[in-house]
Amino acid sequence: xxxxxxxxxxxxxxxxxxxxxxxxxxxxxxxxxxxxxxxxxxxxxxxxxxxxxxxxxxxxxxxxxxxxxxxxxxxxxxxxxxxxxxxxxxxxxxxxxxxxxxxxxxxxxxxxxxxxxxxxxxxxxxxxxxxxxxxxxxxxxxxxxxxxxxxxxxxxxxxxxxxxxx
Amino acid sequence: xxxxxxxxxxxxxxxxxxxxxxxxxxxxxxxxxxxxxxxxxxxxxxxxxxxxxxxxxxxxxxxxxxxxxxxxxxxxxxxxxxxxxxxxxxxxxxxxxxxxxxxxxxxxxxxxxxxxxxxxxxxxxxxxxxxxxxxxxxxxxxxxxxxxxxxxxxxxxxxxxxxxxxxxxxxxxxxxxxxxxxxxxxxxxxxxxxxxxxxxxxxxxxxxxxxxxxxxxxxxxxxxxxxxxxxxxxxxxxxxxxxxxxxxxxxxxxxxxxxxxxxxxxxxxxxxxxxxxxxxxxxxxxxxxxxxxxxxxxxxxxxxxxxxxxxxxxxxxxxxxxxxxxxxxxxxxxxxxxxxxxxxxxxxxxxxxxxxxxxxxxxxxxxxxxxxxxxxxxxxxxxxxxxxxxxxxxxxxxxxxxxxxxxxxxxxxxxxxxxxxxxxxxxxxxxxxxxxxxxxxxxxxxxxxxxxxxxxx
Numbered sequence: 001x002x003x004x005x006x007x008x009x010x011x012x013x014x015x016x017x018x019x020x021x022x023x024x025x026x027x028x029x030x031x032x033x034x035x036x037x038x039x040x041x042x043x044x045x046x047x048x049x050x051x052x053x054x055x056x057x058x059x060x061x062x063x064x065x066x067x068x069x070x071x072x073x074x075x076x077x078x079x080x081x082x083x084x085x086x087x088x089x090x091x092x093x094x095x096x097x098x099x100x101x102x103x104x105x106x107x108x109x110x111x112x113x114x115x116x117x118x119x120x121x122x123x124x125x126x127x128x129x130x131x132x133x134x135x136x137x138x139x140x141x142x143x144x145x146x147x148x149x150x151x152x153x154x155x156x157x158x159x160x161x162x163x164x165x166x
Numbered sequence: 167x168x169x170x171x172x173x174x175x176x177x178x179x180x181x182x183x184x185x186x187x188x189x190x191x192x193x194x195x196x197x198x199x200x201x202x203x204x205x206x207x208x209x210x211x212x213x214x215x216x217x218x219x220x221x222x223x224x225x226x227x228x229x230x231x232x233x234x235x236x237x238x239x240x241x242x243x244x245x246x247x248x249x250x251x252x253x254x255x256x257x258x259x260x261x262x263x264x265x266x267x268x269x270x271x272x273x274x275x276x277x278x279x280x281x282x283x284x285x286x287x288x289x290x291x292x293x294x295x296x297x298x299x300x301x302x303x304x305x306x307x308x309x310x311x312x313x314x315x316x317x318x319x320x321x322x323x324x325x326x327x328x329x330x331x332x333x334x335x336x337x338x339x340x341x342x343x344x345x346x347x348x349x350x351x352x353x354x355x356x357x358x359x360x361x362x363x364x365x366x367x368x369x370x371x372x373x374x375x376x377x378x379x380x381x382x383x384x385x386x387x388x389x390x391x392x393x394x395x396x397x398x399x400x401x402x403x404x405x406x407x408x409x410x411x412x413x414x415x416x417x418x419x420x421x422x423x424x425x426x427x428x429x430x431x432x433x434x435x436x437x438x439x440x441x442x443x444x445x446x447x448x449x450x451x452x453x454x455x456x457x458x459x460x461x462x463x464x465x466x467x468x469x470x471x472x473x474x475x476x477x478x479x480x481x482x483x484x485x486x487x488x489x490x491x492x493x494x495x496x497x498x499x500x501x502x503x504x505x506x507x508x509x510x511x512x513x514x515x516x517x518x519x520x521x522x523x524x525x526x527x528x529x530x531x532x533x534x535x536x537x538x539x540x541x542x543x544x545x546x547x548x549x550x551x552x553x554x555x556x557x558x559x560x561x562x563x564x565x566x567x568x569x570x571x572x573x574x575x576x577x578x579x580x581x582x583x584x585x586x587x588x589x590x591x592x593x594x595x596x597x598x599x600x601x602x603x604x605x606x607x608x609x610x611x612x613x614x615x616x617x618x619x620x621x622x623x
Contacts, residue, residue: 143225144285147277150174151293154270157181158300161260161267166306 008048015041032070039063051128167228168207168217169236170276176200177269184262194251197265201247204272205240208233224344225283231477232280234621235408238481239275242401242488243268248599249496253393258304264394267297271402278409282416283343284333287409291329291373294405295322298398302390314389321382325372332365336417348417355424363418363425370410374403376466377435380459384443387455392504395451396495399458404484407465411480414469422472429470430558437463437565444572451504453572454494457530460569461487464545464562470555471548479544481621482614486537486607490529493603496596497523502588509576510585518597519589520580522604529607531573532566537610542566 018037025031039062046055126132137145176197183196207217212233247268254264274293281287299322303315333343339358340348349359372379387395418425440460447453465483468476497519501508513520529538546562549555580587610617 140223141225141285143220143222144283144289147286147289147293150177150270150273151289151296153177154267154293154297157177157263157266157270158297161258161263161300162303162306164260166259 004048007044011041011044011048015045028074029071032067032074035070036063036067039067046128049128050125052130053128053133056130167220167222167226168211168215169204169240170273171218172200172204172207173240173269173272173276176204177266177273180262180266180269184260184266187262190255190261193262193265194247197251197269198244198247200269201240201244201272205237205244208236208240212237225286226277226280227282228280230621231481232408232412235279235405235481235484236276238485238488239279239401239405240272242404242485242492243272243397245489245599245603246397246401246492246496249492249596249603250393250396250499252596253499257391257393258306260304264301264304267301268397271297271397275401275405278405279412281409281412282345284336284345284417285343287345287413288326288329288333290409291406292326294402295326295373298322298394298402301394301398302386304394305391308389308391310389311391314386317382317389318386321372325369325379328365328372329369332362332369335359335362335365338362345413345417349420351420353421355421359421360424363421364428366413367425367428370406370413371432373406374410374462374465375459376432376462377439377459378432380436380439380462383459384452384455387458388449388452392451392495392499395455396492396499399454399495400488400491403458403462404488407462407468407480407484411469411472411477415472415477419472426470429466430555433463433466433470434558434561436460436466437562441565441568441572445568447572448506449504450498450501450506450509450576453506453576454491454498457569457572458491460565461530463565464542467545467549467558467562470558471545471552473548473551475544475551476548478618478621479541479548482537482544482610482617483541485617486529486541486610489603489607489610490526490536490538493600493607494523494526494530496600497526500590500592502590506575506579507585509579509587510583512580512585512587512589515587516589516592518601519592522600523580524577525604525607527573527576529611531570533570535608535611537607537614540611540614 015038018034018041021034022031022038025034039058043055043058043063046052046058179200180193180197183193187193187196207215211228212230255261257264271294274290274295274297276290277286277293278290281290299315299319302318303311305311335358336348337343339356339362342348349355353359355363368379372382375383387399390398436459440456440458440463444453444456444460447456465480465487468480468483498504512523525536529536532538532542542562546559549559579585
């Protein structure tokens, strides 16, 4: 068993365990923190598959931005451990149906996967490397890349105009 | 490309001028001279002068049509600033920043009139939209302005999402962002192409406020500070139309058969809703908001026709529409009362301004000898040349007749009703400028070849 496989097993156990903890822990704050660990574990998987950019973006966008937003919302709502609102019966039915549909889609999609021969291609393929992405951004797509700076600048000017005290 | 670089730089310059220059007239002078420079450089680009050598990788294509429209759009912005810059001071304290945002919008306009890649289209539309959300909400103390800004932002973000989804699906179909590669005459429209086309059509229809995606328009145009309504209802709308026609001409022109009926229905619906609802308005500002929907209906006919008459016609239409609406808004912004009653007896107090307002209203209604008549004529001619949509032509003429009713209500109030129309002070320079705009409207109506001979040579 090579180092890649060991890492894969560690990351998988980590991801599955944290995912279970997200839905079983009573305190919503703990749930959010477990979810962040899930994202880190999945980013580790992306790294194993040579997808650096995806790994970084996953951490920056999900763990960095979205989860911080979640945390803020939870803090502002001030959810106590024991004050979990009683769930509506219809809500439970709806949740079960939504989850069941997702399961159905996943089973249907993965039914014909050839597990024996479909070995994950670790350390091969260079499409997800940051180097290639940078080359594309600064050669072929340099014009839209530079133009997007106007977009961000105008958004920043707007934020100042709206936010400044008068 | 010249004008794009200059206007982006001017946006930054305007931000600093707010800090460095104490006097507001100096800020205006900087803005006007910067705009003038970019107009001159843009006209020079039409004759082959390039300030910088930029390798665009086929992302943008500055052809005669887009350069000409850029000149028109920047010229109209110049007129808009001459007429209404005084009123921008009253909106809020960030005088220079408003100019910065307007310059950013101008660079967005240049992008969306000359894109040849869907990426640039997206960037252009977003660079237009985001500063507009801010300008809509710039009157921070006014609840209506806040509400309009939030509404515009949420709905605008939603329609941008639709556009991105459409671009993604088109990319899935053709494997490229280039608009020329989306379809060929042999293309069999598949599910990806059709879904992408519909999403792009809906989001563009939202941005030009075509029915049934027009619901944001009256509230946003009514709630925004009137100076900025004047800008967004004219120049910005015209630019998005140019983007719309460019997108559909290059990307979907080969599969015209599949979408022409849908566009025809949207056109008829826009004409109907815009004109009929405008009849019932009590405020002139709100009436102009609905009239801008109605005018969008006429401009949509160019997208339906998609031939050389249509591309000439849309240039004339945008010029005529921008000039008359900017002029009318410039007068409206000086009024104390925006209702129809507020215009009672206007002609007695301000005979010159009333006369120019009549010219603008006649042009919007499409009365002969004004630019608006020929613009409508070109649109209808384009659809007839394309053939097959006689019902739409007849319907459009009927709706133009309806529009005469609500435009003439303003004229009736100004000339035939007694009242005491309150006006804030106007300078002689303003009167000269607005007479010049009215003269331009008449000139284009009598001698439209002026525009076209410049376009072709």
